[in-house]
Structures are given as C-alpha cells and as structure tokens.
Amino acid sequence: MEAALPISAAPDVRGSQPKQVRATAPSVSLPLRFMLTALVALFGAVAWIIANPSILAIYHYHQHVIAATHLVVLGFICTVVMGAMYQLVPVALETKLYSERLAKWQFVIHVIGFVGMVWMFNVWNMKQVGHFGSALALGVGLFVYNLARTLWRVPKWNIVATAITAALVWFSLTIFVGLSIAAAKCAYEATEGLATEEGVKQVVGGLRVVAGVVSRFDAIGAMHAHAHLGVVGFFVMLIVGVAYRLIPMFTLTEVQCKYRAGLSIVLLNIGIAGSVVTILLRSQWKPVFAATVVAGLAIFVWELWAMLRARKRPALDWGLKSFLAAVGMLIPVCILALVLSWPSLPMNQFFGMLENVYGFLGLFGVVTLAILGMLHKILPFLVWFGVYSPHVGRAQLPLTSQMVSERAQAGGLVTYLVGLLIISVAILRESEPGVRLGGLFLLVSLGLFGRNAVKVFSHFRNPQIKPLIAAKPAAV
Amino acid sequence: MSLNPLTEAVVLDALRQVLDPEIGMNIVELGLIYDVKIAGSGVHIAMTLTTAGCPMGESIRGGAEVALLNLPTVTEAQVELVFDPPWHPGMISPGAASPFD
Numbered sequence: 001m002e003a004a005l006p007i008s009a010a011p012d013v014r015g016s017q018p019k020q021v022r023a024t025a026p027s028v029s030l031p032l033r034f035m036l037t038a039l040v041a042l043f044g045a046v047a048w049i050i051a052n053p054s055i056l057a058i059y060h061y062h063q064h065v066i067a068a069t070h071l072v073v074l075g076f077i078c079t080v081v082m083g084a085m086y087q088l089v090p091v092a093l094e095t096k097l098y099s100e101r102l103a104k105w106q107f108v109i110h111v112i113g114f115v116g117m118v119w120m121f122n123v124w125n126m127k128q129v130g131h132f133g134s135a136l137a138l139g140v141g142l143f144v145y146n147l148a149r150t151l152w153r154v155p156k157w158n159i160v161a162t163a164i165t166a167a168l169v170w171f172s173l174t175i176f177v178g179l180s181i182a183a184a185k186c187a188y189e190a191t192e193g194l195a196t197e198e199g200v201k202q203v204v205g206g207l208r209v210v211a212g213v214v215s216r217f218d219a220i221g222a223m224h225a226h227a228h229l230g231v232v233g234f235f236v237m238l239i240v241g242v243a244y245r246l247i248p249m250f251t252l253t254e255v256q257c258k259y260r261a262g263l264s265i266v267l268l269n270i271g272i273a274g275s276v277v278t279i280l281l282r283s284q285w286k287p288v289f290a291a292t293v294v295a296g297l298a299i300f301v302w303e304l305w306a307m308l309r310a311r312k313r314p315a316l317d318w319g320l321k322s323f324l325a326a327v328g329m330l331i332p333v334c335i336l337a338l339v340l341s342w343p344s345l346p347m348n349q350f351f352g353m354l355e356n357v358y359g360f361l362g363l364f365g366v367v368t369l370a371i372l373g374m375l376h377k378i379l380p381f382l383v384w385f386g387v388y389s390p391h392v393g394r395a396q397l398p399l400t401s402q403m404v405s406e407r408a409q410a411g412g413l414v415t416y417l418v419g420l421l422i423i424s425v426a427i428l429r430e431s432e433p434g435v436r437l438g439g440l441f442l443l444v445s446l447g448l449f450g451r452n453a454v455k456v457f458s459h460f461r462n463p464q465i466k467p468l469i470a471a472k473p474a475a476v
Numbered sequence: 477m478s479l480n481p482l483t484e485a486v487v488l489d490a491l492r493q494v495l496d497p498e499i500g501m502n503i504v505e506l507g508l509i510y511d512v513k514i515a516g517s518g519v520h521i522a523m524t525l526t527t528a529g530c531p532m533g534e535s536i537r538g539g540a541e542v543a544l545l546n547l548p549t550v551t552e553a554q555v556e557l558v559f560d561p562p563w564h565p566g567m568i569s570p571g572a573a574s575p576f577d
Contacts, residue, residue, distance in 0.1 A: 094528040252565045312565045393539025
C-alpha cells in the first residue's frame with residue numbers, strides 16, 4: 001500500500017530519487033573544551049576589571065588595558081568562536097569538519113599562546129609577546145586551514161559560506177598585523193651573530209622589514225586598525241553571517257531577501273577594508289568607510305527584522321533575547337563609531353574616554369553578549385546530544401528548553417545590561433568605584449550563566465530518561 | 477487479542493513520539509515525513525531533516541526506526557533520509573505549535 005501524500009504539509013516527492021546522506025559533526029567534547037576554557041577566561045577578565053578598575057578608567061594605550069583586552073578577545077571570544085565554528089560550520093554549511101584531530105592540537109597551541117600573550121602584555125615584554133603570539137598564530141593557521149578545507153567541501157556555496165570565508169581572511173590579517181606591531185617594538189640584536197643562511201636569521205630579517213613598515217605609522221593608529229580588523233572583520237562578520245543560518249534554525253523562519261543579506265556582507269567587507277586603511281593613515285575618509293560598515297549593519301538588522309516577523313515559532317527564548325539585545329547594542333556602538341571617525345575631532349580626555357566606551361561596548365555589549373546568547377542555545381544542545389541522542393524514539397527525553405532555568409537566564413540578561421550601563425557611565429566619569437560596581441553586576445550575570453551551565457552539565461551525571469507513553473493523535 | 481491494522485495514521489502516530497529537542501515539536505508536525513509505504517508488516521518512510529548537516533540526523537533517523545519497530549504489527553522498518561526537496565518552515569503542519577511556545 002502506498003500512503004497518500006502530502007503528509008503533514010510536505011509536498012509530494014514520490015517522483016524524486018531519494019539521496020542517502022549521513023550527517024556528521026565532531027564529537028561534543030571538541031567544542032565543549034573550547035567553550036569551557038573561554039568561560040573561565042571571561043570570568044577571569046571580569047574579575048580583573050573588579051580587582052583593578054583602572055584598566056577601564058584610564059586611556060586604553062596602557063599595558064594592563066592591552067593585556068585585559070587580549071584576555072577577552074583571545075581568551076574568551078576567539079576561543080569560544082573557534083569551538084563553535086568547529087561545531088557549527090559543518091552544520092550550517094551541510095558538510096563535515098576536515099580534521100577533528102587537528103582541531104584538538106590547535107586547542108592546546110591556542111591556550112598556550114593566549115595565556116602567554118596576556119601574561120607578557122601585562123609585564124610589557126614585547127619580545128615574549130611575539131614568541132607566544134607566534135604560537136597563537138600557528139594555532140590560528142591550523143584553525144584557518146581546517147576550516148578552509150571544510151569550506152572546500154561545501155556542496156552549495158551561499159552567503160553564509162561567503163561571510164565565514166571573509167571572516168577567516170580578516171582574522172588571518174588581524175594576526176599578521178598584530179605580530180607586525182609586536183615585531184616593530186622589538187630589537188633583534190641577539191640574532192646578529194647568526195649565519196645568514198640560517199632559517200631563524202631569515203625569519204628575523206623578514207620581521208625587521210615588516211617592523212620597518214609598521215613603524216612608519218603611529219602606534220595608536222596601528223593598534224586601532226588591528227582592533228577593528230579583529231573585532232569588526234572577524235567577530236562582527238561572523239555574527240552577521242552565522243545569524244543568517246542560526247536565526248532561521250532557531251525560530252523556524254527563512255532569509256526573506258537574499259539580495260539584502262548579500263548586500264549587508266558586501267558593504268561590511270568594503271567598510272572594513274576601507275576603515276582599516278583610513279584608520280592606519282589617519283585619513284579624512286574615515287567617516288565614509290565607518291558609514292559603509294554602519295550601512296551594512298543596518299541592512300543586516302533590516303533583514304533580521306524581516307526574518308523574525310516571518311518566523312513560525314512565536315516565542316523567543318532568553319538566548320535569542322540576549323542575542324537581540326546584543327544586536328540592539330549596535331545602535332550606540334555605531335553612533336560612537338561615526339562620531340569618533342570624524343577627522344577633525346579634538347583628541348582630548350573626553351574623546352579618549354569615549355573611545356574606551358566604544359571599545360568596551362563593542363566587545364562586551366555586542367560581541368560578548370551575542371556569544372552568551374548563542375551559548376544559551378548551544379551548550380544545552382551539545383549536552384543533550386552527548387547524553388540523549390542514543391535514546392531518541394526509545395524513551396521520553398527532556399527538551400533543551402527544560403534543561404535550563406529561564407529565571408536565571410532572564411536575571412542574567414538584566415544584570416548584564418545594568419552592568420554595561422554602569423560601566424559605560426563610569427568610564428566617561430573616569431570613576432574606578434563605578435567601574436568596580438558595574439563589574440560586580442557583570443560578575444553576578446556570569447554567575448547566573450555559570451549556574452545554568454552547571455544545571456545543563458548535570459545531565460551528564462543524572463540523565464532524565466522516562467519510559468515512553470502512548471502516542472497521542474495529532475492535533476491537526 | 478486482535479491487533480489494529482497497520483495504516484498510515486498508525487505509523488504517523490508512532491512517529492509523533494520522536495521530537496526535535498530544540499524546537500519541541502514532533503517530526504510529523506514539523507513536516508519532516510515525506511512518504512510512508514506499508515507492505516504487509518514492513519514500513520518504509522522517506523523523511524528529511526531541517527538541515528542536511530543536522531548533527532541530530534542519525535539519532536532522529538534511528539529514533540524513527542525504533543518508534544516504528546515498537547508498533548506490534550511491524551516486523552521491518554526502513555527510514556530513509558532524503559533532502560530533495562529541502563525542508564523549509566512552510567512545511568510545518570498548519571496549527572502545529574511547540575509545547576513551549
């Protein structure tokens with residue numbers, strides 16, 4: 001007997017040849033080790049702000065500020081992004097990770113690299129920053145290679161693949177520029193005695209050339225260009241690109257206008273390229289490229305709004321609300337970007353601190369909050385997959401939404417936003433007690449996040465598996 | 477004891493035991509079941525996933541197979557994953573809602 005079709009709302013496919021596909025994702029321990037390490041780094045960074053609030057209440061060209069910033073960007077953001085990409089890129093692009101083994105090695109090298117860099121920035125030993133940075137760069141090379149080989153397998157190229165590829169290019173450039181800045185601050189007298197044919201001498205020679213080029217630009221301009229390459233080129237590009245895949249998956253919707261989505265990525269890329277060059281050269285054209293980035297983000301928000309309006313899943317959980325709050329934080333960050341890009345801006349104390357607010361809101365308001373929002377979705381899924389996937393169809397299993405405390409998630413978001421507000425005001429007022437108070441709010445928020453994470457991970461020890469009950473007829 | 481005859485409705489009811497853990501909706505209401513064929517005590521279904529690279533793919537496919545084999549009249553169950561046409565949200569059953577929405 002042949003069943004009558006369509007079943008549910010599915011179309012008739014009896015005429016098509018079915019294709020057997022085996023979906024593959026890396027083992028859950030791979031992304032989880034990145035994510036847990038990242039969360040430890042984030043806790044460390046917030047604790048650092050509370051212990052030493054001057055790192056946000058002074059102008060950011062300071063060794064402790066640079067060390068703390070690298071703890072956030074390399075220790076938290078990069079680590080979590082790398083783990084998430086190893087898991088999500090194969091899912092989002094319907095392919096398979098090239099090498100899980102390579103990813104495990106990259107994790108070890110990355111941790112050694114970022115811990116050493118933060119430590120050496122803090123004591124301002126730039127030569128050692130360069131050495132640990134080279135280890136980190138090796139890890140990034142493995143990461144980019146692994147994902148490039150994964151992207152190579154993508155059966156159908158799309159806007160998400162384009163955004164991820166662009167993000168990887170900007171990330172590689174960020175690392176190169178960062179190492180060049182470190183090289184420009186070092187002397188290489190210890191290598192004078194090396195024979196010319198030795199590899200080390202040739203590498204050092206190359207570094208000297210790069211250092212000579214970087215030295216032509218002012219140090220703060222080079223640092224700002226490096227920061228924008230990493231934060232906008234890598235992190236924001238990924239958030240925008242991956243949102244075009246994850247928001248439809250989580251809210252049951254579709255990209256409403258592919259042209260619009262594509263235009264947002266194109267404008268972002270043009271804006272990033274132009275911004276980095278004009279920041280480096282302190283050019284009058286800075287506002288034009290800042291506006292191009294803002295236009296790309298505005299079009300992204302437009303498409304996001306259209307996707308959410310068309311969603312089939314009406315309720316938004318707290319993970320998505322956190323992500324959308326992060327998208328909302330783009331508004332003050334973009335306004336600050338446009339103001340601070342103005343070429344004739346007086347470089348006084350007020351605008352210096354405004355740059356601090358811009359950097360703080362960019363990192364903690366947009367990128368970190370967006371990542372925490374997505375972690376509210378990803379962590380329960382990974383644990384669910386690790387614990388319950390062999391029992392599907394055999395037993396009643398909890399849903400991922402039942403593995404978390406919504407009250408803790410809601411409380412976490414509110415305290416986080418209050419913390420952001422207090423710290424932003426405190427930075428402008430150069431108030432260390434204010435920064436410390438805001439830091440305490442952030443710590444409470446992270447505590448609530450941690451509490452939820454413990455609840456999620458408790459399913460490894462105490463799985464909630466119940467016997468099946470009789471199937472009920474469809475409510476359709 | 478008399479067993480219920482094996483019909484498409486019985487098969488679909490059994491498949492409703494398999495839920496997407498993130499969405500909280502069963503695979504029938506999600507519109508993932510494309511075809512049901514019943515031959516004697518054997519059942520063959522063609523189903524899809526919300527995305528071809530879904531890490532849940534193998535467990536959902538296996539879960540659907542177990543749910544079918546749990547039916548007293550089924551001795552053989554085959555679950556085939558197909559991706560043509562690709563799933564889209566318009567395939568969700570009209571009126572279906574996640575229990576947590």
